[in-house]
Amino acid sequence: MAKFGMIIDLEKCAGCTACSIACKNENNVPDEFYWSHYITETKGEFPNVTYQYISTLCNHCTNAPCVEACPVDPKAMYKAENGMTLHNAERCIGCRACENACPYGVIYYNERGKEVFEEWRSGEAKALTEKVGGEVIPYYNPDRALTYDGIRRENVVEKCNFCDHRVANDEEPYCVDVCPANARIFGDLDDPNSEISKVLKEKQHFVLQPKAGTEPNVFYINKFDEKE
Numbered sequence: 001m002a003k004f005g006m007i008i009d010l011e012k013c014a015g016c017t018a019c020s021i022a023c024k025n026e027n028n029v030p031d032e033f034y035w036s037h038y039i040t041e042t043k044g045e046f047p048n049v050t051y052q053y054i055s056t057l058c059n060h061c062t063n064a065p066c067v068e069a070c071p072v073d074p075k076a077m078y079k080a081e082n083g084m085t086l087h088n089a090e091r092c093i094g095c096r097a098c099e100n101a102c103p104y105g106v107i108y109y110n111e112r113g114k115e116v117f118e119e120w121r122s123g124e125a126k127a128l129t130e131k132v133g134g135e136v137i138p139y140y141n142p143d144r145a146l147t148y149d150g151i152r153r154e155n156v157v158e159k160c161n162f163c164d165h166r167v168a169n170d171e172e173p174y175c176v177d178v179c180p181a182n183a184r185i186f187g188d189l190d191d192p193n194s195e196i197s198k199v200l201k202e203k204q205h206f207v208l209q210p211k212a213g214t215e216p217n218v219f220y221i222n223k224f225d226e227k228e
Contacts, residue, residue, distance in 0.1 A: 002191065003188060005196060005218065008219070010223050011222035019178065022036075022178040029158075030116045032108075033158065035160040038053060056104065065214060066102050087148075094156055103214065115154065148164070163175075207220070
């Protein structure tokens with residue numbers, strides 16, 4: 001069984017947020033939530049200024065604190081055999097223990113569920129649809145519902161799941177597929193011949209918040225050196 005992970009190349013990443021936009025379309029993610037997001041940081045004073053942009057998503061940690069914190073038996077937040085950290089909405093009781101346990105802030109509590117989507121359909125989306133004569137906006141991807149609720153129910157948590165519905169069909173997560181700079185590598189960490197394993201062996205890399213001890217499976221390479 002594969003153990004999936006991802007590499008993000010910070011030299012190639014253009015900060016265009018195509019990954020975040022694609023994630024919303026592929027996974028029907030409401031405006032308030034960010035399964036795919038980013039961290040920005042500006043340091044220094046002109047003319048000695050550095051700017052850092054780091055794309056973020058669920059790290060699918062080997063030692064996932066969100067899984068450990070989930071009080072449900074069997075777990076609503078759980079580790080799949082392929083290394084992904086996944087969520088079963090039917091088991092979720094909305095206690096938000098996983099959200100509070102995540103040191104990366106990538107788990108979101110969907111209090112309103114389908115209500116948000118229905119507001120889109122009946123409000124601005126409906127008016128815009130009438131003007132352009134197209135399909136109801138926002139775009140809804142029925143493929144998401146193959147493994148997870150296409151439109152989430154109310155009072156449950158949600159997060160990135162590496163587009164597990166695509167991975168099940170031997171496709172890459174959509175954020176990887178659409179990146180115009182080819183800044184993302186997705187693959188099997190347990191396969192020494194996979195591209196991700198070869199790059200991690202050859203390149204110096206880092207993870208976010210290593211002191212948290214979660215052993216993330218999202219890695220970053222080619223970090224720009226900061227000016228002193």
